[in-house]
Amino acid sequence: MGMTLNALTRSQIYVLDQDQALDFYVGKLGLEVHTDVDLGFMRWLTVNVPGDKGREILLEKPGPPALDPATAEQVRELLTKGAMGGWLSITTDDAHKTYETLVAKGVDITDEPTEKSYGIDFGIRDPFGNKIRIGQMRQQG
Amino acid sequence: MSRAVEESNRAMLRARDAMDRSYADPLDIPALARIAHVSEAHFIRTFRSTFGETPHRYLQRRRVERAMYLLVQTGQDVTEICYQVGFSSLGTFSRTFRQIVGESPSEYRSRRVPVDVPSCFVKAWTRPSSFG
Numbered sequence: 428m429g430m431t432l433n434a435l436t437r438s439q440i441y442v443l444d445q446d447q448a449l450d451f452y453v454g455k456l457g458l459e460v461h462t463d464v465d466l467g468f469m470r471w472l473t474v475n476v477p478g479d480k481g482r483e484i485l486l487e488k489p490g491p492p493a494l495d496p497a498t499a500e501q502v503r504e505l506l507t508k509g510a511m512g513g514w515l516s517i518t519t520d521d522a523h524k525t526y527e528t529l530v531a532k533g534v535d536i537t538d539e540p541t542e543k544s545y546g547i548d549f550g551i552r553d554p555f556g557n558k559i560r561i562g563q564m565r566q567q568g
Numbered sequence: 569m570s571r572a573v574e575e576s577n578r579a580m581l582r583a584r585d586a587m588d589r590s591y592a593d594p595l596d597i598p599a600l601a602r603i604a605h606v607s608e609a610h611f612i613r614t615f616r617s618t619f620g621e622t623p624h625r626y627l628q629r630r631r632v633e634r635a636m637y638l639l640v641q642t643g644q645d646v647t648e649i650c651y652q653v654g655f656s657s658l659g660t661f662s663r664t665f666r667q668i669v670g671e672s673p674s675e676y677r678s679r680r681v682p683v684d685v686p687s688c689f690v691k692a693w694t695r696p697s698s699f700g
Contacts, residue, residue, distance in 0.1 A: 509585075516686065556581055
């Protein structure tokens with residue numbers, strides 16, 4: 428094949444407000460801030476699952492100059508309708524306990540925990556409209 | 569787009585998520601309007617302009633999507649599935665299913681094989697379209 432890709436290290440989702448995103452992803456979900464720096468042209472804000480610094484999620488605010496104002500508006504509209512396509516899948520040791528904790532924190536639930544062939548998982552939504560799946564996976568093999 | 573429209577979209581999405589969760593319960597417009605912080609009349613109008621269909625039609629598609637899932641993934645009989653997903657009569661269920669899917673529940677069951685991917689994608693992609 429001539430080349431080898433090694434790992435997925437960074438991915439991105441849009442958020443409407445980075446402070447609110449921090450409150451949700453760090454304050455409620457318990458992710459860690461990986462990098463939070465003002466680059467001048469943008470605030471580079473990434474988070475990671477605790478202990479997994481090799482995989483960052485960029486919480487990007489749509490707007491100029493990366494996107495023209497009209498396009499940024501379209502992104503904001505799609506995001507708040509749940510149609511932007513941002514999606515994260517995160518694992519946990521105990522799906523039911525995590526679910527109860529997030530319910531107590533007032534997080535929006537889209538699916539209750541359900542048993543699947545691959546484990547137990549449930550769905551939540553961030554304050555902006557992105558989908559997040561949290562699963563307790565069965566041991567493979 | 570104004571902040572007000574974004575907040576309205578997000579509120580409508582929150583109400584739609586609530587319908588997704590309690591799809592087998594009767595459609596409760598007053599409760600959904602409360603979730604979205606709007607009046608009942610405003611809720612139906614705004615839901616339609618946001619998602620392109622009425623709350624009633626969305627709930628029908630959600631129930632039919634669940635029925636499609638149960639028909640393929642379980643051995644439950646059609647009547648049992650009909651009530652489980654929230655229809656109160658087998659006639660209405662069969663008619664709605666055929667109208668939306670284009671075939672009867674039994675015909676649909678006979679042609680499909682089970683899949684197992686995260687529910688949110690199954691829910692979104694197997695929900696029969698209102699839009700042709």
